[in-house]
Amino acid sequence: MLMESPPVGFDALNLIDPICRAVQSEKYTHPTPIQSQAIPHLLQGRDLLGCAQTGTGKTAAFALPVLHLLAEKQPASGAKGPRALVLTPTRELALQISDSFRTYGRHLNLKQTLVFGGVSPKPQINALRRGVDILVATPGRLLDLYQQRCLRLDNIEVLVLDEADRMLDMGFLPDIKKIYAMTPNNRQ
Ligand code: AMP
Numbered sequence: 051m052l053m054e055s056p057p058v059g060f061d062a063l064n065l066i067d068p069i070c071r072a073v074q075s076e077k078y079t080h081p082t083p084i085q086s087q088a089i090p091h092l093l094q095g096r097d098l099l100g101c102a103q104t105g106t107g108k109t110a111a112f113a114l115p116v117l118h119l120l121a122e123k124q125p126a127s128g129a130k131g132p133r134a135l136v137l138t139p140t141r142e143l144a145l146q147i148s149d150s151f152r153t154y155g156r157h158l159n160l161k162q163t164l165v166f167g168g169v170s171p172k173p174q175i176n177a178l179r180r181g182v183d184i185l186v187a188t189p190g191r192l193l194d195l196y197q198q199r200c201l202r203l204d205n206i207e208v209l210v211l212d213e214a215d216r217m218l219d220m221g222f223l224p225d226i227k228k229i230y231a232m233t234p235n236n237r238q
Contacts, residue, residue: 063089065118068157073114076153082107089115095238109150112136112210117155119208119238120183131202132185137229138212139220141166141188147212148186160184167191175200189217189225196232206233 060073060081081089084102091098092115102108116134125133138144148164155162162184163177171194178185178201185192185201195201209230211217217226 058086062086063114064093065089065114066121068121069114069117069154072154072156073110075156078110082111084108085111085114088112092116092238093118095119097238109147109212110154112212113147113150113154116184116208116210117151117158117160120160121158123207125183126205129205130181131205132182133205134184134208134210135192135203135206135229135233136184136186136210136212137189137192137217137226138186139188139217139222141168143213144186144188151184151186155184162186165191165195167194171195171200189222189229192229193225196229203229203232204234206237208238209233 058081060070060078063081063086065073083106084100085107088098088100088111092112100108100111102111116136120133136147138147144164144166148162151162160183161181163174163182164186165171165174165178166188167190171191174191175195178195196203211226217223
């Protein structure tokens with residue numbers, strides 16, 4: 051559990067300029083508590099468990115550092131497949147997270163897509179084939195696509211479990227364990 055700390059400006063977080071500009075366009079003046087507490091640790095490559103209520107800015111708390119880390123580091127040469135994977139329990143959340151990555155990453159050259167169940171997988175498979183840096187996914191559809199060899203997870207640098215408590219309540223633990231094991235041991 052993270053402790054309360056005094057408010058700091060976005061400048062103090064040392065996020066790269068394209069991300070700062072996107073945040074300014076959103077008219078965010080200060081990071082929210084979960085953002086100011088989580089982002090410095092994530093930028094240092096640490097693992098982090100964050101707890102915050104809905105509506106407190108937790109999407110940006112992981113999306114901003116993920117964008118920063120991917121933009122700062124060149125992918126391994128010849129590497130294929132997404133570099134960041136965000137698992138989330140529902141299609142609605144996947145859509146919201148994907149929107150946030152698009153908004154905060156608008157000045158960056160990183161590709162993102164999303165996969166979720168209940169719709170035809172074909173457009174999702176095509177998007178994966180075109181290449182993607184950030185993948186937002188619900189666990190069941192991700193596993194289906196993985197088992198059909200439509201994607202690889204051996205280049206994942208960052209794994210985010212969004213609303214992990216809800217995923218556990220919904221019975222996703224076995225799927226999450228499988229996905230966890232498919233990603234490299236040294237991922238954040
Ligand atoms: P979330 O908790 O991630 O669903 O975010 C809730 C809302 O807060 C979203 O509409 C965000 O656009 C907004 N938001 C996120 N970070 C900030 C911030 N630092 N300042 C103002 N609004 C923010």
